[in-house]
Every structure is written in C-alpha cells, then in structure tokens.
Amino acid sequence: MIGIFGAGVVGSRVAESLSVELQTSIAVYDSSQIVAQRLARRLSETNALIKATSRSELHRAKVVVLAGPLPHTPVAREFLETGVSVVSTSDDIADCLNLLSLSDLATENKVTLIIGAASSPGMSGLLVRNLSKAFDSVDEVHIALHGTGGPACARQHHRALSGQSIGWHDGEWLRRPAGSGRELCWFPEPVGAYDCYRGELPDPLLIKRAFPELVRVTARVSATRRDRVFARMPMLIPPRAEGGMGGLRVEVRGTKNGERVVDVVGVAERVGQVAGVVSGCVARSIGAGEISQPGAFVLGELSLPNEVLLSRVLACGVQAHSFVRA
Incomplete structure (x- = not known):
C-alpha cells in the first residue's frame, strides 16, 4: 500500500499519477477528512483501490508521500520509526536539513527517506x-x-x-x-x-x-x-x-x-503537477523494490535509478525542452 499524507494540490496530483500508472492500494489522509474523501471518490473510477483513511492507518503502508504543509520532519520521523519509507516534497532549507539528519534513523529501521522529491528540488x-x-x-x-x-x-x-x-x-x-x-x-x-x-x-x-x-x-x-x-x-x-x-x-x-x-x-x-508526478514515481519505485537501500537520499544521487525515474516522469506527460542555439 502507498500512503499519501495531504490531499491538497500536490497530494491530489500524486494520487492521480499513481491511479493511472499503477493498480495498487492507495490510502489518502488529510487533516480535513472531507477533502480526502472527495479526492478518493473522484479517483475511484480509475482505481477502485483508493480510499480515504486515518493517520494511524498510514503506518501500514510500505511508503508514504508527504505532500502536506511544512514542516515534514516530525511526520517523517513518526513514519520512519514504525518502519515506513518516506518521500518528502519539502522545499524549505531548514526542513530539508532536519530531514537529512534522519538518515541514521532510516538506516536503523531499514527504510528509505527521499528528500525534496518535487519540482525544484526533485x-x-x-x-x-x-x-x-x-x-x-x-x-x-x-x-x-x-x-x-x-x-x-x-x-x-x-x-x-x-x-x-x-x-x-x-x-x-x-x-x-x-x-x-x-x-x-x-x-x-x-x-x-x-x-x-x-x-x-x-x-x-x-x-x-x-x-x-x-x-x-x-x-x-x-x-x-x-x-x-x-x-x-x-x-x-x-x-x-x-x-x-x-x-x-x-x-x-x-x-x-x-x-x-x-x-x-x-x-x-x-x-x-510536476511535484506530484515526481514524488509519485519515486513512491512507485520504492513500492516495487527498485529503491530499497536504507538511509536518506536526494534525487540525482548515483545510488538511485535516476534514468528510470526520469523516463517515468516524462511518460506521465511532463515534457523536458532543450534550449537550442540559433
């Protein structure tokens, strides 16, 4: 099961990309239960396995995408301690530094923490x-x-x-x-x-x-x-x-x-849209076992399957344009 923490703009895009590309169980949590239920109901025609759930239920997921407001560090620590891999979309310097400090915790619990899986960074x-x-x-x-x-x-x-x-x-x-x-x-x-x-x-x-x-x-x-x-x-x-x-x-x-x-x-x-697709593709790779090494990582590191991730992001409709000199 893949969990999504936050059903706002980014969380909705994560759910949409996973629903289209992957027929797997998706659990959505938001501080406003109505928002999470509305998102799950809208996407249920594409993926019948998507559902709104409680925060405690996310601890049963293999990986959770943090797509809610900052800071992500306390929430990431909560999931890492229970053996759940985490994909963070944080774009705040202090929060990213604090997330990097959780590398030992992730290694100790044999789970993966991906930091800055959004548009920029990511x-x-x-x-x-x-x-x-x-x-x-x-x-x-x-x-x-x-x-x-x-x-x-x-x-x-x-x-x-x-x-x-x-x-x-x-x-x-x-x-x-x-x-x-x-x-x-x-x-x-x-x-x-x-x-x-x-x-x-x-x-x-x-x-x-x-x-x-x-x-x-x-x-x-x-x-x-x-x-x-x-x-x-x-x-x-x-x-x-x-x-x-x-x-x-x-x-x-x-x-x-x-x-x-x-x-x-x-x-x-x-x-x-870019942030949702990138974090969704990373979560998909963790769920499939393509990213399994414990610890904290950022996109672009040699230890990650960056080429596979980029190809999936582009396949989801995000286009990369090369600047050509006249």
Whole structure:
C-alpha cells in the first residue's frame, strides 16, 4: 500500500499519477477528512483501490508521500520509526536539513527517506543527472524556478524572498539576501522570460550532495517588483487555490572534449503537477523494490535509478525542452 499524507494540490496530483500508472492500494489522509474523501471518490473510477483513511492507518503502508504543509520532519520521523519509507516534497532549507539528519534513523529501521522529491528540488536533480551524461565533467549548476503549486507552496515562495539565499561558490557556502541578484531567465514557452532573484531555496544544498564535484551551484526564483517589496510583510492577499503555468530551468556547465560547454533544459508545466508526478514515481519505485537501500537520499544521487525515474516522469506527460542555439 502507498500512503499519501495531504490531499491538497500536490497530494491530489500524486494520487492521480499513481491511479493511472499503477493498480495498487492507495490510502489518502488529510487533516480535513472531507477533502480526502472527495479526492478518493473522484479517483475511484480509475482505481477502485483508493480510499480515504486515518493517520494511524498510514503506518501500514510500505511508503508514504508527504505532500502536506511544512514542516515534514516530525511526520517523517513518526513514519520512519514504525518502519515506513518516506518521500518528502519539502522545499524549505531548514526542513530539508532536519530531514537529512534522519538518515541514521532510516538506516536503523531499514527504510528509505527521499528528500525534496518535487519540482525544484526533485525534477531539477533528475535533469542535472541526465544532462551530466553528455559532459566529460561538470562543475556548475544553476537552477531557476517560476510559479507555485497550492497555497502552502505560495506561502513558501513568499518566505523564500524574505530570507537568505544559500549557494556553493568555489569551495564555500555563501549567503546572500534573498531578492537580490536579478537575472533574466528564459523558460520554455508558453512561460517565456522572467526576472529571477536569489531565494532561500534548498536546491544548492541537495544538488551539491548529489554532485560533490560541483564548484558552483545557485538557485533563483521568479518574482515581480511587488513580490520583492512585500516579501518581508505578511501575505496581504490570500494565495490562489493553485498557481498557473510554471517553469523550471536547469543550466549545467562543464567540459567536453577539452572545450567549455553549456547545456540548458527546461520544463513548462504547473508546479504542483510536476511535484506530484515526481514524488509519485519515486513512491512507485520504492513500492516495487527498485529503491530499497536504507538511509536518506536526494534525487540525482548515483545510488538511485535516476534514468528510470526520469523516463517515468516524462511518460506521465511532463515534457523536458532543450534550449537550442540559433
């Protein structure tokens, strides 16, 4: 059985991807039981084995996808202690660091903890690993994200512009004010170009873990002038139920045949959709025994079947676009 903790935008997309691709028992839990029941009823025509359940019932699952609001660390600890593997969609630096500290607990209980299985981080790590195959060596990775998933994701985007960004630069971690460092980033159509700024994002931390050889890693997020001006104030306007079309841009720099090479790939899709598909594919692999090693991992690490995961994500309708020079 695969459990889903949270039936919001991301949790719904996880359930949809698993219902279509896999005829297995799916248990959905949400703090609002009505929301979980509505989701299970909507998808019951596709998969009759999906059901809304209680929190305690999720402890019987083989793997649980944490798709609810942050923080995920206390919930992950709860499931790891009972021998349940966990897939987290967290995109908060502090939460991801705390999740990484649960590696020994996961190893002790012989279960797997996957951290940052969303759009960015998550899909970004899979794309970096895929792009790196075309290089003799890679030394720089630069990530840019546009858009948000559900309300919780929108609030996290708001917080990311008010904190401090973290980046890996020539052997040391550098902190810069979030909202600084404007850079025009081009995403696949129909998203187009957006000004992106440094943000308090966990991508550099997780990508550096998966690619220790990197010399520079940065992450930026798109923002309007209003986003930056009001970033340090409480959200004055309630977030929408789901964001519009989002984008992910992954730029990898390295060497090939003795020459300096830059390769860029992008994704244009709703952020919640990408996060749901990625985490759903990871949960599916754990449920099938394709990922069985105990401990904490991030997508892109060599010990994971990244090529299989990426192919499944693309098969679920998420398209990767390669930037081609004129």
